[in-house]
Amino acid sequence: MSLIKPYLIIIIVLLSSNLFSQEKKIGLPEIKNYSRIDYKGDTQNWEINQDKRGNLYFANNKGLFQFDGSSWRKYSLPNSGLIRSFKIDESGKIFVGGNAEFGYFKPDSKGKMKYYSLSKLINKNAIKLIDIIWKTHIHDDEIIFQSFTNAYILKKNKLKILEAPSRFQFSFKVRSRLYIQDHKKGLLEYKNGTLIPLEGTTALNNREIWGIFTLPDNKLLIETINNGLFIYDFKKLVPWDTEANEFMKKNGSLGGTAFRNNFIVLNSATNGVIICDQKGKIVQHFNKNKGLQNNTVLTSFVDNKNNIWLGLDSGIDFINENSPITYFGSSYGISTVYASVVYKNILYIATNQGLLYHSMEDLSNDNNFNLVNGTSGQAWNIQILDNQLFCASNKGALVIENGKTVNTIDTKGYVSFKSVPNKPNYMIGCNYTGFAVFEKVSNKWQYKNQLEGFYGYPYSFQVENLNLWFHLDNLIYKATLTDDMTRIKSIKTYKNLSNKDKGIGSIQQINQVIYFQTNNHFYKYSGDQDLFYEDKKISTLFKNLPKISEIKEDDNGNIWYVFKESLGALMKNKNGTYNNIITPFSNLTGNLVSNYLSINTIDPQNIFIGLTNGIAHYNPKQKNNLVIKPKAYIRSFSYPGDTLILGNGQKELENYDIPYKSNHVKFSFSSPTFENLENVEFSYQLKGFDKKWSSWSNNSIKEYTNLREGNYKMKIKVRNSYGIQSDEAFLLFTISPPWYRHPLAYFIYIILIITTIYIIRKRIKMKIRKNKYYETLEQRRLYLEKETKIRQEQYELEKEIEKLKNDKLKIKILAKDKELVNNSLQVAKKNKVLNNIINKIKDINVDTFDETTKTQFTKLNRSIVKEVNADKSWQDLEKHIKNVHYDFLKRLKEKYPTISPRELDLATYLLMNMSTKEIAEVMNISNGGVELARYRLRKKLNLNKKENLIGFLMSI
Structure with missing residues (x-):
């Protein structure tokens, strides 16, 4: 470790004093491009300004464009011409200059910008051509519109003209002084309506000035379009012999702006924009290769949060200088970064394209990272072990020195390395087939052996004495090595850390102790009892944090963690406590490399974080100074028939009344928060309709339909990309009730109800009287109807009785008919017997009788004949049958006129349900004759074989 300290001291000194000052950044900040498709205007943008609310304005060839962070609005001149310049005064008026036109935009009572022309005040006879207004200034109590031929000065609503001594070029307001370049007189200062030449500036007559800036010691920096930069001390001009001057002479100058008091943004015509300090050293350079849309920068502007806006020859660009995070990405030749480390003042990064490096001393320049020879392909890790730099890659286990591979220890692919505690001459590496042991022999590391007993490789592992701990396949593995470290003696697996915490989250080392984590609970391992027990102190640190998937402790004791593809950090204080930091890293969400959390903390101000698309540099100090609470605004309020644009400087009402229709x-909604707009979120609540605040979302528009009448309060708040919430903004409005629910309408309803009740009551009384009269009539009518009904019922009853009597009589007649028929049949049988007797008597020979007998015999014979001839019962029978069945015979004859009397008799006998034998005897025919007669009768009646003859006759 003694060798590392000098290097760290050198690095920290260099970074703190030279590379990582508050303003001087390494890498690139976030750059957001807005094309003409986004703002729907022309390509060229000439000037940028910001109003008190934070809304940005852009002078474009198609008009004036306003951007509030959520939406763009366009304001056009009457001739729909270009706008070259504009300024915003304290009242919210926007003074603009265009092509042969100048005036101002002012919001009406509904916030809609209306244009008021000032060029109409000019006498067209005196000045026929106004020319293009290139510059607009608010100077003291005057508004100055400057063209190449004249300056038009508005003061106290009066317009006067200031003619150019020869021909104006451009004008510049520097602090409280206004300078104008003339083609022959040099640089002039405007004071109290007059132009005062500045000494020694006629040398600029053939040099077009595009920018003037202040420098220390009351000096001016003058920027020319093709001749570079000059220092002017109000006596003489001197070329500014600096790095910035060389750049501008080479690429052409198009103006610029002061930045953070000590820096200057300089626009170029062919190579983007640079930021230099007041000594002319280039701090940052942005061009098309670094993320701009094109290299011609027409204007630049620093907003109220020290972010830079560029008006380009094609589009608008936003540079997030306010962010504590900058990036090295594809423009530096970097792809996915798995690990990084600083070794001997060189930054090394392990990527999917190999091991790359860059000198820390010139990290701020535009040079790409270089590839360490022999490392092309996948590099998984870069680590400092035993004061040497080891690279784990698919090329093998490599030793790196001064940007070169100096030794290949083993050719198998490796993921990472770990020192073995209490064995300084041993190191374990995780490769594609398991674990290998490296041994230091004669101060040189060499491959010793592959550990037998395990195949496969985890993403990371920890070493504790002769135990290897790693997480694989949702299990914790404890692999115990033999004393000679040649093989794995035993492997034990664990599914859970305890009965209450199921599953395995991660394995990590904190404060040189191995911890096992699941569900934000941290456990240690007891070898004596072979169990895991929770460390309450460490668990408490993560108690209120989201569920963690990966953890890493950096060299400064800060604990970094991953949750839901986002990054957070517990930054360690000097007293041992931790501060939880999440918000600065919100822009990194989704860009972290899964299972390879790469954190390289150089010092408390400089931290490198590996990403899927490069490497990020994080400066916590800058975040603490610049992150402020955002502001939320209700930008517009519209309803059928009208739209209110709020916040354009008009007088806003305390409450807005809306008709019910x-x-x-x-x-x-809007928030003039332009950093990381995709992560700016709104939440709203319409009090009187919504019960709670809405969920956070990027949606900046909300509609409500069919609201009832009443008082409402629309509340809105915003949360920026750092997770900081704004104060509440609100708008009060009232929806008037419909005419039928208006208080006056309710008064009319009450009068109508009272009147209606009175009329109804009166009508009810009248109706009651009428009803009583009609009730009497009705009772009389009912009495009569009842009486009539009784009589009718009595009559019907009498008829029914009569009918019953007739039916009874008919039944008796039918019974008598049957009896008569039976008697007649008996008589017919008797006559038949008597005729047989007569015929037999004729066969007796009376000649043999004596006279007495003969006389008696003759007398008997005559008596029998007389009895037969004298019997009229059959004729009476036929007559009686015809009388009884007269109606039937009549209907049958009417329906079938061709029927014969004989067939009528047959039909009558059939109707009387007489048998064939009885009919044959009555009709004095055979049984076959009866059947033949029946057949002929069916034919006359047109009956088919299936129809019943008797049933048909009964239906007639």
Whole structure:
């Protein structure tokens, strides 16, 4: 360690006094490009200024552009011409000069910028051509618009003209003095309406001046476009023989601006912009290779947070000089960085392209990092062990010296190395197939052997005596080595650190003690009891922090940790306490190299952090001085029919009234915080509608639809990229109720309700009287209807009784008919028997009888014949049947006119449900004759075979 201390002292002295001063930066700050597509204007931008609220303005060939951090707005001249220059006064007026036009923008009552022309005050007969207004100044109580031919001076609303002695070039306000260059008179100072030549400046007549700056000892620095920089002490001009002058003579000068009192930003025509100190030494250089959009810088401006804005020949660029973090990236030939270290005043970085190096003495220049010969490919680590520099790469285990590989100890690919405690001559390296042992022999490190018993490699490991601890496959491995360190004697694995903390988070060394972490709880290992026990003191440090995935302690005792791809640090104080720092590293989120946390702390002001796209330099001192609380603004408030642009300098109302029909409102928010805009977040709450604040988001616009009438308070706050929140901003507005919910409307509603109740009450009384009258009539009507109904029911009842009587009579008649038919059939049978007897008597030979017998026989025969001939029961039967079934026979005859009497009789017999035998006897035909008659009757009635004849007759 004795060799390291002198180098560290040299490095710290160099860095503190020369390289890492507050203003002098190494690497590149964040550069944000805004193209013409972003602001929707022309390419060229000529002047930049900032108002009291922090909004930025840009003079563009297409007009004046305003940027509030969230949105761009364009304000045009009446002739839609270019704007070359402008200034903003205390009242918020923006005085602008353009092509043959000058005047000012002023917000109306709704915040919309309106243009008021001043060039109209000029007598066109006296001056026909105004020319381009190249410069605009606010000088004492005057506004000066300067063209090449004249200066137009506005004082107390009156305009006067100051003619050029020959021809003006440009004018410059330096502190409280105003200088104008004339082509023949040299440099002139404007005082009280007159021009006073400055001694010794006629030498500049053929040299176009683009910038004037103050220097110590009451001197001026004069910048010419092609002839470089000059020092002027108000007597003579002397070339400024400096590094900055050589640069400007080579690349052409286009003006500049003072920066942080002791520095000057100088714009070039062909090679970007430089920042130099007051001795002319270039501190920083930005050009297209370093992140600018192009190399022609027309104007530069330092905002209220010491950040630099550049108006380019094509676009606008923002340089985040306020940030405590700068970068070495692709412009320096760097890719993914896995580790870094400073050794003998040389910065080494291990990348996926090899081991790169750069001298610390000239780290601020534009030179790329160089590749250490023999290290191309993946370099995993670079470490100082035993006062030597070791590189772990896929080329093997390498020893590095003065930017060169001086020894290749082993050709296998290595990830990292660790010294073995209590064994200073041994070192363990993790390679692609496991672990190897290195031994120091004759003051030279050499490969000893590969440890047998384990295959594979973890991302990192720790060595404790003869034990190797590493984390792999969600397990903790404890590998115990043999005494001769030739092989792994035993391997034990652990799934959990304790019953309450499941899983394994990380293994790290803090204060030279190995700790095992999960869920932000830190454990030590007890070999005697073979268990893990929690260290409450260390766990308390991480108690209120997010869940940690990786931890590393730097050489100064600061503890760095990774959470959700973000970086945080517990910075150690002199008294042993820690301060938790997260906000400065928010811009690094997502750019850290997974499982390879690279932190290289040189001193408390200079820390290098490895990234996926380069290496970052962090200066904690600068962060403490410059990070301030942001401001939040409600930038616009719009609703159907109107839009209010707030914060343009107009008088704002305490409360805004909105008609109910316009209850669809829209807000836009802004914060003049231009650093890391992608990480600037807003939160809002509409009191009277939202119950709580919204989640943080990048969205700067919020709409509300169909709001009810009432009083509302829109509240907004912003959080910048460092996590610092602003104070609350708010806007009060009232939505008027619709006409039908207006207080006057409610008064009318009450009158209408009372009137309606009175009218209804009166009408009810009238209706009650009418109802009583109609009720009487109705009762009378109901009585009559009831009486009529009773009579009708009585009549219906009598008819029903009559019908029942008739039905009963018909039933009796039918019964009698049946009885008559039966009797008639009996008579027919009797007559048939008697006829048979008569026929048999005829066959008896009466000649054999005596006279007495013969007489008696003849008498008997006559008596039988008489009985047969005298019986009219059949005729009575037919007559009776026809009388009973008269209606049926009538309907049948009407429906079927062709039916014969004989068929009518058959139909009647069938209707009476007489059998075939009975019908045959009545009709005096055979059974077959009856069937034939039935068939003929079905044919007459047009019945098919499936239809029932008797059923059909009964339906007639």
